[in-house]
Amino acid sequence: MHYFLEFEKPVADLVGKLEELRALGAGDERSVNVDEEIARLETKAEQALKDIYAKLTPWQKTQVARHPDRPHARDYIDALITDFTPMSGDRAFGEDAAITAGFGRFRGTPVAVLAQEKGHDTATRLKHNFGMARPEGYRKAVRIMKLADRFKLPVITLVDTAGAYPGIGAEERGQAEAIARSTEACLALGVPNVSVIIGEGGSGGAIALATANRVVMLEHAIYSVISPEGAASILWRESSKAQDAATNMKITAQDLLKLKVIDEIVGEPLGGAHRDPKAVIEAVGTTLETALSTLVVEDAATLKRARRDKFLAIGRTLDR
Template sequence: MRSYLEFEKPVADLEGQIQELRALVDKGEAVDVKDEIEKLEAKAGQALTDLYLKLTAWQKTQVARHPDRPHFVDYVEALIDDFTEMAGDRSFGEDAAIVGGFGRFRGQPVAVIGHEKGADTASRLTHNFGMARPEGYRKAVRLMQTAERFGLPVITLVDTAGAYPGIGAEERGQAEAIARSTDCCLGLGVPNVAVIIGEGGSGGAIAIAATNRVLMLEHAIYSVISPEGAASILWRDSARAQDAATGMKITAQDLLKFKVIDAIVPEPVGGAHRAPAQVIAATGAALDKALGDLAGLGPDELRRVRWDKFLAIGRSL
């Protein structure tokens, strides 16, 4: 059963009517309703299109957090052949919030690292809702360094509300682990490309997104803090998250304008959760282009281009 967001209620009502009519047809309790169903489908499709043409920043936040959006494991299954997952940070333990390993992307050997939120209650608990602990970022560093050793490009898929803020994580050096992962991204001598596929929250995101190219799905968000967290700090009222989201400029469209990201990957009407295969295919095409653009650059040039990109953010002539 499809899950609707609050602002999608007009569409939910229309699609509910369509389902009711189809149920009557299946039971043989209705005849000659084909035209009515087609009219309702057209009306629902137009309503959905109109809604998604003018989404606010807060509505995009809700879409980015939709539980049915494709997750890291879905992208890997569709885009990466012969994927072999690697576990552990060789220091403390395994962190399932960040999943990583090696495989082939369109025939090319690559390293793939990303946040996994989980798709149901059990898997969400297993993956800690995509909120990584220090060992997750240390595992990411280990995989990136291995990729560099063998000359493999690195693909990262970002989808996290932020790094896990628990006491144990802080005791084990959360800030240091994030900083070292960010530093590793910036210093790699191989091409790296990140895609913000849902939420890109704070240091938990940038730790694996300080890359040569940063791509972002059309209705994803990318921010230094969650809208709720910003509202709590600015106004001591998390209920003002909608105001914070608007002011923070967290949408792909705003961030492309500010050159924080390099390209937007289009989503189907209604968001990635309505047509996962379509958005995964579009992401694959965007990754292929980004890696192709970087293919001819040597290690020193890759580092220079990456550093220049991040140093230029926020500067004006």
């Protein structure tokens, strides 16, 4: 059974009825033929799902982006990266499991991979700190990017975080400086880097890995300077206004493509990535392959200049 979000209740009700009918039809002494009713309800449930997902609000997209069954960074690495060798530690303080980093092969091409991992159950979420990195995580990312640059390896980043960890220890160890250094390292790369926002792209914690030549988002992912709840608390002193904040902040992939903050949207299966993880991971792989194939032919100076110009152009308006 799927975990249904609140706005998916009409579909959940239909699926519940379907399960009851299937159980009835599977009985040894089947007194009624339920096949026709099952087929009718299946069609009705699919249509209801289409209707709901055809007009998702930004807040509903936020809920989809946070769905507990949505594929996480490790799922993408396991499916797309062969011979993956993880690297640990920042060589200054310690290891941060919120960021998975290492080297492997993407469809035969050696690459460096940086990914924010949230975890899929209580134990792994605690281990990975819900994908919220500390300074040592970003310093590890810088270390891997420098190695990738030295050995001329393209960099792939998978972004999925509510933001950098705001704890006292993280602030004492220079969280803001670490984020800035990671962003700087992205800009300074002389090799192609492509970033995929697979769930949440939250604040500087995301931009530290997403300052790339190509930035792509999944259809129902979100990308923003702050979470809707955080923005509502600041603007209205009321986190319950998160829905209003989500609408006004332009956090959806569709809005951000129009604003030229991102370069491309990767479509998701009907009902979100969690309904068919294999299909969405394959689609991301195809997008990555296409993006890298156009970037690997460029020299280091061109890549740096194009990346810098891309981010400096965001938000500019021209008076004609």
